[in-house]
Amino acid sequence: MNVTDLTFLALCLPFLGALFAPLLTRMLGHNAAWVLALIPAAIFVHFAGFTAEIAQGTPITGGYTWVPSFNVRFSWLIDGLSLSFILLISGIGALIVLYAGGYLKGHAHQGRFFSFLLMFMGSMLGLVASDSFLMLFVFWELTSITSFLLIGFDHHREAARRAAFQALVVTGGGGLFLLAGLIVLWNISGVTQFSALMSLGPMVKASPLYLAALVLVLGGAFTKSAQFPFHFWLPNAMEAPTPVSAYLHSATMVKAGVYLLMRLNPVLGDTPEWQLILPVFGAATLVIGALLAVRQTDLKLMLAYTTMSSLGLLVMLTGFGVPYAIEAAVLYLVAHSLFKGALFMVAGIIDHETGTRDVTRLGGLRTAMPLTFAIALAAAISMGGLPPFFGFLAKEEVYAALSSSDPRSIVFAVLVITGNALMFAIAFAVALKPFSGKLVATPKHPHEAPVLLWLGPAVLALAGLVAAVLSAAGHALISTPMASAIAGEPRVITISLVPHIGVPLALSGITGVIGIALYLGLARVRAGVASVLAWIGWGPDRGFDQAIRGLVRFSFAVTRRLQNGRLDSYMTMTFTAIAAVLLVPPFVFGELALAPVFPSIPLHELAIMVIAVIGLFAVVLAKDRLTAIVSLGIQGFSVAVIFLLYGAPDLAFTQFMIETLAVVILALVMTRLRLSPSDHRPFRETLPDAAIAIACGLGAGLLLLKVTQVPFDTALSDFFAQYSKTIAHGANIVNVIIVDFRGTDTLGEIAVVMIAGLAILSLVRLRAGSMRRIADNDPDAEEAGR
Amino acid sequence: MKSLIFRTITPVITSVMMLFSIFVLLRGHNEPGGGFIGGLIAVAALSIYGIAFGGETVRRAIVFHPLSIAGAGLLLATLSGLLSMVFHVPFMTGLWVYPVVFGEEIPLSSVMTFDIGVYLVVVGAVTSIALSLEERGED
Amino acid sequence: MEPVFAVLTGIFLAVAVYLLLSKFIIRILLGVAILGNAVNLLLFTSGRILREVPPVIGAGLDVPAGVTANPLPQALILTAIVISFSFFAFLLVLSWRAYSVLGTDNTDIMRVAEPDDVQPPPLGY
Known part of the structure; x- marks a missing residue:
């Protein structure tokens, strides 16, 4: 197997694992996690092998032809950006699988959960590895669908169903914007692959469609990455089991939007629009998220809102366009994945071991759960941006970017300091409050978590320390290639734990001081934010409910109007539409037929046509059923004669036989129906019906006239005439077409005849009693009756 | 219908028409x-x-259930198409043989058996329709 | 010849549509039967009309001796006739069964599948 096949296998592996996860869990119970974690671990190892090569600056591409006629390939592009994401997704993924093994131990549907989790992981990997637009979109929507399954895992709770539905609507709907954006990009550039698009940035930016492409792509990215005002699905998604929250909201799902922005930065970035929209939305999300986080008392919700803040910071940095901004985004992204994953898992452990995750009802756990406390503290230090953890490096780089001479810097620096100070306070509220102070009674007796639970967060917390200490190696292998890929030009990251006296360090100090102040006065800040929120009233979350309700009511009203259960109104609508289709375009586009020249026709031919028309009108005007049936026969036989006169003996004979049979069976049934065939239509219905009918007839006649006035392409007919005898050995061309040239068609048609025979037989054989039972089967009637 | 003349002449008419129908079927190719x-x-x-x-x-006269006849016809038509697979040519390719019987060359083909299949389906299905409607008329 | 056929087809179609717009199934059925003829005529005409020369190759020839009627629409119509008959017979039996169960031939009253008093769907999740 070569590298390409192995990479393809690595991308497929999670889906294969998803197939076997339920079986494995049935056999091994929660210990199946140890086996299943090997899947992301193997993927991690496979892609880690590319690190050295990619650090040299050569991206790894590969793939297979998918739809050659549309130049669509199943292809991947692994550069510094993709690689970092893949390593985060698979690395944290392995830890999450282990964690889920402990967290959902004994759950009846643990196998299903593993299956969903692996499917999500596969979608996420595919998303960041994609080179082709279409593949990115498919995986993008797959992450929406699989996250729907994960968030709604506890589907017996309405809140979980609502959260899952909301996430699907917001992120899946955003995916449609993304699709449109990618199509616009394809339209502008003519390429369908990111690797080819990268060098076409100037062309895209010069295009008049640039703004449209930008807005559409941002529509996808902002919904996925929960930017204000599309943020509401993210905290609601906390209804999911904690392993899901830890995975989706640290390194994966919500980072997909940031990934997209970073991926397209060389193409769409570095324009006034980009540098306006991204920082403004990002900073708004940062501050609003942090303020909303303070308001919460649920550990998971506090973390969820700070995730929103962090995403805002990342979006802001990606679009800021000053030195160090991209580098800061890279470092912060990695740091956030590590500490947020760990903190979510810690919150899960606390919930799992004590039975509550309300921070006001927790305290004094440090003696019962020392290990968890240590992990929480390590992660919180990183989140607060204090040395010696990786978060410190990230924050220093952020402040380095903000202390540039750019005029926007001061405003944004104030906003970022506010946000960071709030996050600092929350970090320690999560990591210190439950463990410090007096022991508070909890629903469950607290004790230390089993290894499956603490292993994941411990590794992540430790990784935050190791990454900071060994920052030189990390920068060379991961951060620098990633930043270069995002910037589209070589960038070098050098920051280390060695303190540099300067503006960034001063800003860090200010953040820390404000953070400590906020932490100490958290209860008062919380009350303040709560009262402001109460004054604002309802936000986008309530708006979502209203919109969905409105949609349901609207569609119900429309359905009632259009599908009122009356056949004749359906028919009227259908034929009005047909008449419009037939008549409007010829008039609008001036494609009307020329005035026809009527040839003189022999009397007997004219007579047959007149008889046919008389037969038709006799059917309409007939007062009793015998007249109607006979008149139907008359028009049918006239058509048969017309076929005979115009060179179609086969048709004529068939039509004769069929019309005879039709009249016979019609008579057989009608005599039993005791129906009056005459028209009961009141006059006010006759006129519109007649108008629609005449419009249809007129339209069809005009169309036919026009069709017969253009030159006739005889290629097909000539083909049949030429080869009927020489190849198919038949002189009757019509018959040869039916049984030989187009025999497969005929086979289908006789099958239809056969099925009609079967259906009629079964309808006739139904006894009256069984018919009544069918009517009883109507579920609505049943409820009403009993 | 109770008319004696009609009842007497019907068997003759029916048999002549059946013969004619087979004649029309077989000559259909040319x-x-x-x-x-x-x-x-x-x-x-x-x-x-x-x-x-x-x-x-x-x-009673046609022995089999009319829909069985139609089913047999559908099967025959499908097999006529599948026969070409045996000779490694695409589905539904016409195959011809010309055996000489009593000094007369008889062209036989999968196309003809296909047409016979069509014939049987039409006979079976439409007869079934007519008969089932007619039956209900009696009860 | 085609203009005459275009007019004829238009009349067939108009009558068929008028019957289909009725509320009474038996008239709808008559409309279906006529609609089949109208469509067949439409196909026949769009393949162009030629008088009295069936598309049959004469004895001893390999291709037709002169211009013949267009065989392609004929082949299409031939199968269409048989299928529309089967379909017509099926509709006929279906409406007869519907009549014997529901006791009406008025489509406004046939509302087992789409009852009049539909409740709005629930608004929760």
């Missing part, structure tokens, strides 16, 4: 005719027979 028309003529013949003697008599 002259106007074919499985569809032949089948419909046969149905007409059976209908006349049914009108004279009743549906039950028709059922």
